[in-house]
Amino acid sequence: MTAWLVGLTIGLPWLGALIVWRIPDHYPQRQHGIAVIASLLTAAVSIGLLTAHSTEVALRLHIGGIFGDFILVPDGLGVLLAAIAAIIGSLTVIFSVAYMEHEACLNRYYALVLIFIGTMAGLGLAGNLLLMFFFWEITALCSYALIAFDHDNPAAVAGGLKALVITQLGGIGLLIGALTAYGRFGTDEIAVLLARAETLPKTELNLIAFSFLIAAMAKSAQVPFHSWLPGAMEAPTPISALIHAATMVNAGVYLLARFYPAFEDVTGWTTAVMTVGIVSALMAALMALVANDLKRVLAYSTISQLGYMVFAVGAGGIFASQFHLLSHAVFKALLFLGAGAVIHSVGTRDIRQMGGLWRSMPQVTIAFVIGAMALVGIPGMNGFWSKELILERGLDEASPVFVVGLLIGVGLTALYTLRLVWLVFAGTPRFSAQVHEAPSAMRISLGILAVGSLTTWLLASPLSKMLAETLPYHHLHSETTRDVISDVMAAPITALALVCVALGFLLWGLHDRLGWLIARLQLLSQIASQDFGFEALNRAVMRSTSTLAERLRSTQTGELNWNIWGIVAGLVAILIYVAVEV
Amino acid sequence: MTEDELTLVGVGILFGVGVYGLLLTHHLIKIVIALQIIGKAVIIAFALAGTMSERVQLAQSLIVTIIVADTMVAVISLALVIQVKQRLGTLDARELSNLRR
Amino acid sequence: METNSVATLIALPLALSPAAYIVERLYRKIHPGWLALLILALAWGVFGIAAYEFDREGTLTYRVGMMQLQLDGLSLFACGAILTLGTLTVIYSLDYMAEEGAADKYYALVLLLLGTMMGLVCTRDLFNLWVWFEAMAISASFLVAFYREQPASLEAGVKYIVQSALGSAFILLGIALVLAETGTLDLQEIAQLNQDSAMLWAAGGLFIAGFGVKMALVPFHTWLPDAHAQAPSGISALLSGLVIEVALIALLRALTCVAFSWGTLLIVFGAVNMLVGNLLALRQTQIKRLLAYSSLSQMGYMVFGIGVGIYAQTLDGFEGGLFHFFNHALMKGLAFLAVGAFIYSLETHQPLQISDLRGASRRYPYLALALSLALLGLGGLPPLAGFMSKWQIFAAGIAVHEPLITLLVIFAALNSVLSLAYYAPIINVLYSRQVQVEMEQGRAVPPMMGLSLLVLSVAIVVIGVYPGLLHGALEPAARVLLTAFGG
């Protein structure tokens, strides 16, 4: 039974993709319909899978040779990721029915989305490293193809390529780590790595730990590998919601959480993870503060929130990180889809050209504000509980510097979120287009997600129970929702965090009178708006590579005599090597 | 150095002259000639290898094959050269450099 | 076991190629291509028998005079690869070459090329190895310069023949040194003598340089982009997908008789090939040239894997290298054939530029998908074949547990990422929504071309998802190499 559920969660969307890909553009209704049905079925199956979680191998496919077995294990971490992918996936597909109306090549769009959903579920459920890497790379491939979906837009193509290359660079980390483990154990099963990590030579364990960290940083867009995520905002907005907010970017956090027990004793690893998280959280928050592109603000905020999750893993808060992952997936998907509705009707992504939208699209405004409140961490929202858990964990485990960083981050989040909401929905309109309320398909998705943002924190007990039951190496103990509430309420840091939120709001409220401060911070804002120089670094690497390529190309002169020189030089080099060896 | 080794050095020199020809001449027909010179050096190398290992007859039969193959290469390259001359009007290898980069 | 099937397998295409040449003159109705296909079908039958016998009896031999043809795991595997891509190319050519003249010579020479390649991997005699090699080079030469009315083809042909002649002279010199030192030419006898002398070392160096020319090791590679880009696309597929790899096998066979530690040198060559190939392809705008350069870097992975195998005596290194050989044959074959299909459909006579393919997916969705699969596979992305063989090569490298090799594996993986920087833009162009005018007026892809493209695409995906499929064929092949190199 479990095997069927696992197989269907991955296979159903793939099958749907195959079918929808075969439907030509003349039948948009069929394209929409099949995509919606396939994704809804997947979501239903994935809910079934949630209940069937276990530590046992559900599917084992013998491949042979070095490739060993392909294993799928529906443990807590895995089914959570799979369910998020399937459910948010189906909501984005529904949203797309309205958003992508009248677009060309819908069959390709839906096929890629469905392949992505299946692959993401597979990534969570993979029980061996090769299969995990396999899915890891396919998600990157889908992400690339969907970012560059509009292949005539050079920015989209460049963004897709950048996302592909950077996540692939990170993928090398996963590759090296996986192969190192394989080289010692002769198998790439994740359970074996977790069980026998201490038996590895110290250097190799270090190598695995830090290369996995690099992989996670690239996938979860942590500084300094973050710059692909803002670039990925060229994708259609539902894609941004699904891949670049709710699911794929979580894969890094998931990876760290999954292997935390193996690496927790590696010297400096937890500190490195926490540092990465904090630095990303703060820098991304600053960048969100100065960005003017609606989707980019959300992208930076995603980086920042992922930073919190990464930090939580580093601090040993596996449950806190996964809890926040769940909350974030819901409220960030909501925010992105809300932004999509706004962009769809206003026709621009520049928040300086929006404003006053609450009058014309009140329902979208309400949904968006709920998402924003969850993002800020207003009590009662799902983001509040999960974020407070992370803060609490930080206070317990990490040095005060980190805690201060976390709190500043909370304040900054409040500040940029309020700025965003204010500029988009409040004040007077700064555009001329006729704006209507979003179509019903969009509102359905938004409504469900808004309800989710208000309620998913109630799932704390089953989630915690599931994780504690199925992750034998993580030594988690199960917490009930009541425990979570009392913990959070009792923790002193909750109050501090709320003060920070209030301060953040206050800063925005007073920003007209704080001209002197803003002027002082001009330099910082300039640096932040230029991506702290990482963008320039990327460009420099790209430019130098292509210069090198160009130089090398000029050695291919096409002259026969020159070619012979090459051959003779090669022979001489070989003979010199031989002479040295003899 | 034994006499055989000295001869081997001589073969190396002849081979080197052929390679030198390939390196420096631009005339396509002379490039074919240079290839032939290299072929001669190789043939002598085989005969020498035959005497050194006391398998002269074996070496001879190999040389026959080498000569045939070398001649065939010469034939095809000359045919190509003729085509080049007919179609491009030049025999200068330097002008055959439009495929580059 | 002594058997005729080895000899029959090799002799079939060679002996019947004159028939393919002459048949059209005798019976106007029989197209030489179909005859060639029939001959290859017969060869497949013999191959099946040989594989069955191999499975039961182990290595098969056939004696000609004092010399032996020998079908061991490696040659069986290589013959399988040769027949696979060879047959698909001939099927493809039935339509592709239909409008070109000289079909008689084309198919006869393709048969000769395939037959000599199979002989090359089966021989056990060092000198005979060279003769097969030379026969292969000569039968490919006209195919390279097939479009002899195009100046560029002639130029490519001249470079090809001169450079490969120089390479084969290096090989001969090496053989002469081996003969002088050991007095025998049988590869196994030489290996058993187990001599270690400067002469043999020098011979090994000459082998690497000589075969390196045909394998396109940097800096011997300069002829390759010209020849592979100028040949008819079917031939490009054969040259890129088989000839350079078979040259690698020939090198390995030759090196077995001077089996010292060539691992380091091969690893270095592999690494250099990856980087240089990628950089040369990075800014390329002609698609066939780009694919030709990418062959350099793919060859680098194979050589790297095999170098690791020799260096550390690991089966996985050899198996990975050979696995990549097979996958590269499929992927590069598919890439060249798909590009050829575009050239055919667009009826262009200029070298096809990447930008000429703008919007191809609208008019040719399947063709665009096939090309994308080939390119992504070459870039090493799952779920395609190229990923799995690279994984195996890297796994073998890491399992050596030496920091330097680990660094080189990282380097190789970085190169894989770099290669995406030129594969991915092609895919972007294919899926552009603006469509070239020429593209809209292009003609349909004929069924035979479609068939071979379909088979290759499916094979790439299937192997990518289920890499164990080939393990049964690869393992004995790798074991031959492991044994030969002293493991």
Added chain:
Amino acid sequence: MDKLGLLLVAAYCAIQAIRTTNLLLSVLWLASVSALTTIILFTLDAPQAAVIEISVGAGLVAVLLVFAISIAGEETLHNHDTLWKKMLRRFPLITVLFLLLWILLPLPETQPGAKDTATFSTILWEDRALDVLLQIVIIFSAVLSLLGLLADQKLPAAVQHYAAPHPLNEAASPTEQVAIVDDEPILEPERELA
């Protein structure tokens, strides 16, 4: 020592063959390299190989080269239409004839070398029969190639000027690999062939 001396002389001839500007002289120098090779082969106890070398190496190849030079070595093609076309047709034929010649040549037998198991002809025709069979394959594919390359086909209407270098594929920016649009045709028709 004498062999080294001969080799050095051969090397001198080879240098002359490469350096001389007169192509026919060059062929003559090559023929003398071939002759010296023959002598060296004799001193190395390889008389049969020597005979073949002098007949094929000095004979056939030299003839082929002279042929090729007479066809291609001149600057213009105009006046030689009929003559070279005739010669062209016989080119493969003559090649094959020469090759048959050496196969039929009666060769003197010599004593096998110390470790040789058999005489030259036994080794060539029996022990290494595979090599001989392959020679046939090589000759066959070479003849096919020749026929293909020299087939009497329509020449393009214009002999195309090919020497001018052309930026076939100059740099494009890496992210958007856009081909340069060629305004000027790559090949300019230069003159008509009558």
